[in-house]
Amino acid sequence: VSTYLTDIMHSLIRGLRFGRIFWIDATNDETINFSFQTIVEYPDATASGVKNMASVIHWLSEMDPNWLLIFDNADGKPNVISKSFPPGNRGNILITSRNPEMKRNVSSGAWIEVEDMDEKDTISLLLKAAFLDDTSEELRQASMPIVKELCFLPLAVDQAGAVIACGLCGMDDYLQMYSECRQTLLAHQSFEGGLNYGRAVYTTWELSFLALEAKVAKGKSEMDVQAAESAIVLLQTFAFFHFDGIVEDLFRQAAEKPENGNVIQLRDISGLPHQLLDCKTSGKWNLHFFREGIWMLISYSLNKKNNSGVYSMHPLVHCWIHDRMMQPEQQAGCMSAKALLAQSITFQFTSQDYAFCYALLSES
């Protein structure tokens, strides 16, 4: 009886405990399959006659339901993981994803968007990663501009700490180095921080770009291919707008009001004109391609919807897409962006136009 009471006391004091935790790398079908294969080799699974992924799933549905099954990096479509949920109404599932659509796999409200860290914690992270005293007021002050420049993004801050720890630069000149070699500092594996993450900041977004390119090359449907094409062209055009005010109206105005007869053509990666600015026979803009492209960018967390018709990009994602482009692509993207701007601004200014132009103020 006393052990029983101790157990209860224990669980009351320590709160939530899972009997078993299973970790699935949900990057794609192969990694999911591989993760389940490793569970096959657990002694109690083997003892229960578990042989393959399907039997692991069945085994889970029958065991004591105090388990937690984690699907990490489930960045694909929602059904990539839902097909491996154990049947029944028991157990616990935790998903991490870039794709907000993944909400379909959980009940209403059972989600949270992970956002930037607060200033205090980000400064502590930078100093810890740099092996410096995170209680020193002086160092905390010196950290402020660095974490601001890195937009409080944990992976970027951890990586900056690693660069400082290896002696490449100090707290005092990190920002100068950053302004000169941003791409190298953010893109290269050797400046990976202490997260065991295995990926540099830029590399983690490159993963999404590769997925877009794979869709262009062999998408599951015509619609998928078109959406991915639009997404890439939009991304490369957005690189030349301000990251915080990407307005749909810009495209609408450019499509519907081609003054002096110049029709703008946005070009995709293969250099072909793109249908993003096509109009219907009524003369109204066919926003279908734009919306599909945006929707795809949102599903990779490369873009965010602020409010109706206004989108934004994380400032560091904005840097990445700019830095990853080669010179000719940069020129083409810059031309498209300029043409869009020129085309969409009318001479009869209204207050609405002023608001519109304000939203377009670009940093570049």
Add this chain to the structure above:
Amino acid sequence: MDIGTNFPAGMHTRYVSRTSLIARLGDIPKTISLPNIEYKPRTSSSANFTGRRDYLTKLRDYFNLKGDEPLRRKSFLLYGMGGIGKTQICLKFTEETSDL
């Protein structure tokens, strides 16, 4: 490019090594390291893990069984951009809720 010349004379020794480091930076090809899409097993959370209490509390509250609640499947989603720390929060949560 010798950016060392921008520094005061007293810092000379420092920027000699710095210049060579910059030179080494120049040797690194200006391409983004290609992602390695191999299976990644569960690791432990970073030794530098900091803060994020609000998220960890939310997870704990969600999965905690309340006395009057019927037993049912519970599924929760952490979503957000790459590099924001979703996996780290997840790892920290598992460490705080398992005896292993």
